[in-house]
Amino acid sequence: MNSGAISDLTDQDQNDSLVLPANWRPRTAGPALSIFAVDVAVVLIFSLLSGFVFLAPQSLSNIALDGSESVLLCIGSAFLLGAGEIDISIGANVILSSVVGGKTMAALGSPLTASLIGACACILCGAAVGAFNALVVIRLRVTSFITTLASLGIVTGIAYVLTNGYNVSNVPLGLQSDFGVAKLGDLLPYPALIALAFALAAWFVLSHTRFGLHTLALGSSREAAVRAGIDVHSRLMALFMLAGGAAGVSGFIDLSRYASTNLSGHQTDALAAIAGAVIGGTNLFGGRISIGGAVFGALLAVILQDGLVVVGLAAFYQLIAVGIVLIAAVSVREFAQSGDSTVPFSSRLMALLYGHAPTKAHAPVGNWRV
Amino acid sequence: MDPNTASSQSEPRRPAAITARDVRKRYGHVEALRGASLSVGLGEIVALVGDNGAGKSTLMKVMCGAVSPDAGKVVLGDNEVVEAGRFNAAEQGVGVVYQDLALAPHLSVLENVYLGHETLSAGRPRWLGLLDRRTMAVETQAALQRLGIRLPTVQVPVSLLSGGQRQAVAIARAVKWARRIVLLDEPTASLGTRQSDIVMNLVHNVAEQGLGVLLISHDMERLARVADRIVVMRRGAIVAEFLARSATLAQIVEAMLGGASQLTHPRAGTSAA
Amino acid sequence: MRKPKSLLQNRPGKTELIRGLRTSGNAVCFAMVVAVGTALTPGSGWTKAAPRLNIAFVVADSADPFYLTMKCGAMKAAAEMNVDLSWQGSTSVDYAPEISILHAVELKKPQGIVLAPFSPTAFIAPVKALMDAGTAVVTVDGNLAQKVELQNIHTDNAGAGASAADMLGEALHGEGTVGVITFQPGIPVEIARVNGFVDEMHKRFPHVKVLATQYGGADAGKSATITSGLLASHPDIAGIYATDTNDAEGAASAVRAAGDAAKVKVVAYDAAPEEVKALRSGLFSALVAQEPYQEGYRAVELLAKYLRHEITKEEIPYLYQTGDVVVTKANVDSPTVAHTILYESTCS
Numbered sequence: 002m003n004s005g006a007i008s009d010l011t012d013q014d015q016n017d018s019l020v021l022p023a024n025w026r027p028r029t030a031g032p033a034l035s036i037f038a039v040d041v042a043v044v045l046i047f048s049l050l051s052g053f054v055f056l057a058p059q060s061l062s063n064i065a066l067d068g069s070e071s072v073l074l075c076i077g078s079a080f081l082l083g084a085g086e087i088d089i090s091i092g093a094n095v096i097l098s099s100v101v102g103g104k105t106m107a108a109l110g111s112p113l114t115a116s117l118i119g120a121c122a123c124i125l126c127g128a129a130v131g132a133f134n135a136l137v138v139i140r141l142r143v144t145s146f147i148t149t150l151a152s153l154g155i156v157t158g159i160a161y162v163l164t165n166g167y168n169v170s171n172v173p174l175g176l177q178s179d180f181g182v183a184k185l186g187d188l189l190p191y192p193a194l195i196a197l198a199f200a201l202a203a204w205f206v207l208s209h210t211r212f213g214l215h216t217l218a219l220g221s222s223r224e225a226a227v228r229a230g231i232d233v234h235s236r237l238m239a240l241f242m243l244a245g246g247a248a249g250v251s252g253f254i255d256l257s258r259y260a261s262t263n264l265s266g267h268q269t270d271a272l273a274a275i276a277g278a279v280i281g282g283t284n285l286f287g288g289r290i291s292i293g294g295a296v297f298g299a300l301l302a303v304i305l306q307d308g309l310v311v312v313g314l315a316a317f318y319q320l321i322a323v324g325i326v327l328i329a330a331v332s333v334r335e336f337a338q339s340g341d342s343t344v345p346f347s348s349r350l351m352a353l354l355y356g357h358a359p360t361k362a363h364a365p366v367g368n369w370r371v
Numbered sequence: 372m373d374p375n376t377a378s379s380q381s382e383p384r385r386p387a388a389i390t391a392r393d394v395r396k397r398y399g400h401v402e403a404l405r406g407a408s409l410s411v412g413l414g415e416i417v418a419l420v421g422d423n424g425a426g427k428s429t430l431m432k433v434m435c436g437a438v439s440p441d442a443g444k445v446v447l448g449d450n451e452v453v454e455a456g457r458f459n460a461a462e463q464g465v466g467v468v469y470q471d472l473a474l475a476p477h478l479s480v481l482e483n484v485y486l487g488h489e490t491l492s493a494g495r496p497r498w499l500g501l502l503d504r505r506t507m508a509v510e511t512q513a514a515l516q517r518l519g520i521r522l523p524t525v526q527v528p529v530s531l532l533s534g535g536q537r538q539a540v541a542i543a544r545a546v547k548w549a550r551r552i553v554l555l556d557e558p559t560a561s562l563g564t565r566q567s568d569i570v571m572n573l574v575h576n577v578a579e580q581g582l583g584v585l586l587i588s589h590d591m592e593r594l595a596r597v598a599d600r601i602v603v604m605r606r607g608a609i610v611a612e613f614l615a616r617s618a619t620l621a622q623i624v625e626a627m628l629g630g631a632s633q634l635t636h637p638r639a640g641t642s643a644a
Numbered sequence: 645m646r647k648p649k650s651l652l653q654n655r656p657g658k659t660e661l662i663r664g665l666r667t668s669g670n671a672v673c674f675a676m677v678v679a680v681g682t683a684l685t686p687g688s689g690w691t692k693a694a695p696r697l698n699i700a701f702v703v704a705d706s707a708d709p710f711y712l713t714m715k716c717g718a719m720k721a722a723a724e725m726n727v728d729l730s731w732q733g734s735t736s737v738d739y740a741p742e743i744s745i746l747h748a749v750e751l752k753k754p755q756g757i758v759l760a761p762f763s764p765t766a767f768i769a770p771v772k773a774l775m776d777a778g779t780a781v782v783t784v785d786g787n788l789a790q791k792v793e794l795q796n797i798h799t800d801n802a803g804a805g806a807s808a809a810d811m812l813g814e815a816l817h818g819e820g821t822v823g824v825i826t827f828q829p830g831i832p833v834e835i836a837r838v839n840g841f842v843d844e845m846h847k848r849f850p851h852v853k854v855l856a857t858q859y860g861g862a863d864a865g866k867s868a869t870i871t872s873g874l875l876a877s878h879p880d881i882a883g884i885y886a887t888d889t890n891d892a893e894g895a896a897s898a899v900r901a902a903g904d905a906a907k908v909k910v911v912a913y914d915a916a917p918e919e920v921k922a923l924r925s926g927l928f929s930a931l932v933a934q935e936p937y938q939e940g941y942r943a944v945e946l947l948a949k950y951l952r953h954e955i956t957k958e959e960i961p962y963l964y965q966t967g968d969v970v971v972t973k974a975n976v977d978s979p980t981v982a983h984t985i986l987y988e989s990t991c992s
Binding site: 209210211212214215217218220221222224225226228229230231284287288289 | 459461467469471473474475476477478482483486487488489491499500501502
């Protein structure tokens, strides 16, 4: 046969159900932009309702500071989710890391070196917990859900054993005043800057390095990753340690902000981290990660919490309001993302407003992994 | 029929891409392979046919190093004996496309093709693993074109492609990294008529590039037109080998079943009657 | 407003008269409005002497009847002292959201803040910053490790624990085994309640054996399970002391389920509605009630007086301790106890 007569697949596949038009362009920043838009909208609404108190620099600083730990955990979760794994021990990890760091600092003397060494202790402890999770998943072949459910209890218990139930609070005071609650130029809280740096590094790793690609492959199709010769075990170890390290940094920030550990807190950290990542566009079952989305998803929860207080809504109504906004946010994002990005968003919006159904959403490619 | 004599009498001898010799494999009570031997030459298309349970997939898995046989040898090229079941297909230049394609649906065409073989940016520390996407995109497009596939972009996630396009990408991926042979397990199993034609054309192009092709398929009609040799397996052993251009469907089916076709009530006037 | 036409220029016809009346009427109305408005704005001499104040009350665990009762006391004081009280609480006992709420409340620049701190250390820096910036802060219920606020109002928890020990020790006639169930490790208030109980028991009733403290996590189900375990493993147990409402309820239900209500005396902290019901039915022997109503009332009252310069900082003692009242079946219906001590979910 003459290879010159080989058909153009695109032309010949015209009648197939999933046709790829010639003008298809990848839409990579989609989910992050949608959630960013939701964040901005919510900020504006709260600003109007609060007489613009909510837009004050002090208020925006509060949001950045309150969100720094959540951003770190959301990014760590996003990486793991993207690889088809999950870590629900991440909140307990924050607690244990802060305990280990706090005890280290209390044992040492002078503020500056003690703080730096304490920071290292926090991160190492976080990474160690992550490594433990990875070992159980890899060697004992327990799914990450069960593994991290178990390590949640184990790590929390270790934290209580180490502290005998009392919060560690003899942390060098300079750590709080010069870092935890301090701001660069009176505007940017240092913990928020750390979270931002982490987010930028994470985005770069995800989109420009082999590690990021392999992470997505692991979640998109574990089988394909194995067949492609990827060292799945070492990648998983790195990912769990990454999430653990993020929890360690978060634990250090926690210690710096409050000059104390928070043994009874962080109960919903893991759930909030997963929610933030998923709201931001990271696929719950793997294959797609959005770092920008994780950042803005994390901030959404913080904006809501701070905003509802500023507006004066009673606590119980706040819970309802948060739930409603989350559904709305994800709906907005899904709508913006539907249609394979082959039809411009404006056209889809028009179609929706004028009553036609939006063009066919792309077939969901699930990757069910329990 | 002696597999070796059949080819030597009627075809110019090609250098061997891969050879399996006397492979045995048992799963519990079931003998999946009973001393099967098969050789595929460079640039040759060999079709492996047989009824379900004949051992075709098992033999293919042994030949790509995924399954370790109880006995037998796998030889790459003319004389390179490898530890059967322990060798890394990718490293040895053996490309494999399983029935499930093993493509990562969320990843783009270029990412799927280059997964595990990524090109890193020149001039940067290798440990960073910085991807050189531009080079990979160009090369992927070229690899597709060599096989006669044209896609508007290699950045599209493979989940958005049709079944035939996905099969093509999987084959292109295997071909790109293969140095000797590509093994295909049921490449047209879930495809329609037109797409099956396209994929078989692809198979032909692969052989034109000098690679050997071992193909498992039930699609007799197309096999007859694309393959060079048809090897029939039954109950774990090679029972017959035909040159594709001279074999008839009845012969092949009889070899597969070990007797005449069981199809009753053939219409009068057809070849089976 | 139009300049009033002179009424004397022409012979005043009917229309001119009416127009004139209307104009002067407008002027009079306008003047009245201005006068009343001035009278009603704060700071004028016509309203009550005290200017209206803006005070925020920040708590955590805002669904707890304890804090709801405190809110009633605070609102009463706010009404009496002409204060705009805004109440903000989180829904869990985690101090981190409470700090966020404190920061959010600060944005509205209240003149004074009442805070129920759920960490003795984490709130030091924010409260210090607030006091330095001129916002007066009074803490209630918990306390800070550094004395940076204007005043701290809380129950003498150790004393209340001792009251419970006295009650239980006497009921047991100085002999027997008792169990202790508390909320979680690391909470200073709970620690004080436990230590006060244990110390008093060892001092006054040395023959009473106190078992190791159990942690019920303020989860009635969990403390019920713990109590069942204690009843099973220590058949001679004769008393249980629970330091918070939910744990007490769990303990009581387990005692009832085991049929040991007559044998095991349960003394609970706090007098929430469910606990009072259990007291009346005999499940609890006694309740050691705090006075959250008083805490809330006194906090707002003090802040209002301070902000109006009616008292100076020097005159304010750092610590004000509210007391505890041991409530038993005997005094539960007496007027004083019923109206001011028992906790309520809504303000009467």
